[in-house]
Amino acid sequence: MKFHKHIPAYPLSEYIQHIVYVSGSNSSIPYIKELPDKGVNLVIELQEKTINTAFLDSDLKEKKVMKNAWISGLQAQAILYQNKQDSSILSVRFTTGGFYALTKIPITAIHPVCLEAELLLGNSFKNLYQKLINTNDVLQLFGHIETYFLQYTSDLRFEDSLVKFIDKNIEKPIDWLIKKSGYS
Numbered sequence: 322m323k324f325h326k327h328i329p330a331y332p333l334s335e336y337i338q339h340i341v342y343v344s345g346s347n348s349s350i351p352y353i354k355e356l357p358d359k360g361v362n363l364v365i366e367l368q369e370k371t372i373n374t375a376f377l378d379s380d381l382k383e384k385k386v387m388k389n390a391w392i393s394g395l396q397a398q399a400i401l402y403q404n405k406q407d408s409s410i411l412s413v414r415f416t417t418g419g420f421y422a423l424t425k426i427p428i429t430a431i432h433p434v435c436l437e438a439e440l441l442l443g444n445s446f447k448n449l450y451q452k453l454i455n456t457n458d459v460l461q462l463f464g465h466i467e468t469y470f471l472q473y474t475s476d477l478r479f480e481d482s483l484v485k486f487i488d489k490n491i492e493k494p495i496d497w498l499i500k501k502s503g504y505s
Contacts, residue, residue, distance in 0.1 A: 322343070322344070322345045323342070323343065323344040323345055323459075324341070324342070324343050325341070325342040325459050325463075326339055326340070326341050326342075327339060327340045327341075327342075327463040328340075329463075329467055332471075332474055333467055333470055333471060333474070335416065335419065335422075336415060336416055336419035336420075336422055336423045336470065336474075337413060337414070337415055337416065337419060337470060338360075338414040338415065338416045338419070339414050340411060340412070340413050340414075340463055340466055340467075341410075341411070341412045341414070342409075342410070342411055342459050342462060342463070343408075343409070343410050343412070344367075344408070344409035344410070345406065345409075353401070353402045354399050354400070354401055354402075355393060355399060355400040355401075355402070356399050360414060360415065360417065361392065361393070361394050361414075361415045361419070361420040361428060361431065361503075362392065362393050362412055362413065362414055362415070363390065363391075363392050363412070363413040363415070363438055364387075364390065364391055364392075364393070364402075364410060364411075364412050364413075365389070365390040365410065365411040365412070365413075365438070365450065365453060366387070366388070366389055366390065366408060366409070366410055367409040367410065367411060367453060367454055367462075368407055368408060368409050368454075369389070369454050371405055371407050371408050371409075372386055372387070372388050373386070373387045373388070373402055373403060373405065373408065374386055374387070374402070374403040375387050375391070375393075375400050375401070375402055375435050376400065376401040376402075376403075377398075377400060377434055377435070378398065379398060379399070381401070385435050387435060387437070388437075389437070389438070389439070389450060390437065390438035390439065390446070390450060391435045391436060391437055391438055392420075392431055392435070392436050392437075392438050392441055392442075393431065393434055393435045393436075394420075394428050394429075394431030394432070394434065394436075395428060395431070395434070400434065400435065411453065411462055411466065413466060413470075417503055417504065418483060418502055418503035418504050420503070421501070421502060421503050422483060423470055423473040423474065424441075424442070424473055426441055426442075427500065427501045428500065428501075428503050429500050429501070438450075445469070445472075446469075449465060449466075449469045452465050453465055453466075483502060483504065486501070486502060487502060
């Protein structure tokens with residue numbers, strides 16, 4: 322099993338907590354668990370023909386088949402992913418509010434709990450996916466992810482963009498602001 326963790330440099334470190342690469346699973350670990358900590362994760366399967374199964378409940382009855390890449394958002398309980406031996410995954414973990422700050426896509430748009438990444442991020446993500454599946458070097462994989470998300474940044478810092486969003490929508494109910502910004 323190969324495992325590499327990368328923490329992006331500033332300014333992406335304001336939005337992305339870390340990027341993890343995992344390849345060649347261990348058959349003694351049947352599932353990988355994503356905890357319900359109100360965060361947003363982008364999971365990218367680098368083996369184009371590998372299909373992953375996400376179990377959205379603890380009794381493994383509610384499942385969703387995931388291919389290529391998906392985004393998970395707010396969930397009430399842990400998501401279990403079947404640990405496939407032929408899988409190579411990049412996982413992008415966003416800071417609290419970081420996904421919204423970068424993409425301007427509200428966390429409430431990630432519904433159901435797991436959604437195909439291309440549906441939210443569009444054709445630009447489809448182009449990124451093609452680059453990723455044709456890259457063998459782990460450091461280059463991290464570089465492609467960083468380059469992709471750097472296009473979303475501007476000269477505004479994370480806190481500034483959040484403050485401007487709240488200021489622009491100050492007349493909205495506080496519950497709405499919390500849901501849209503990811504901050505309470």
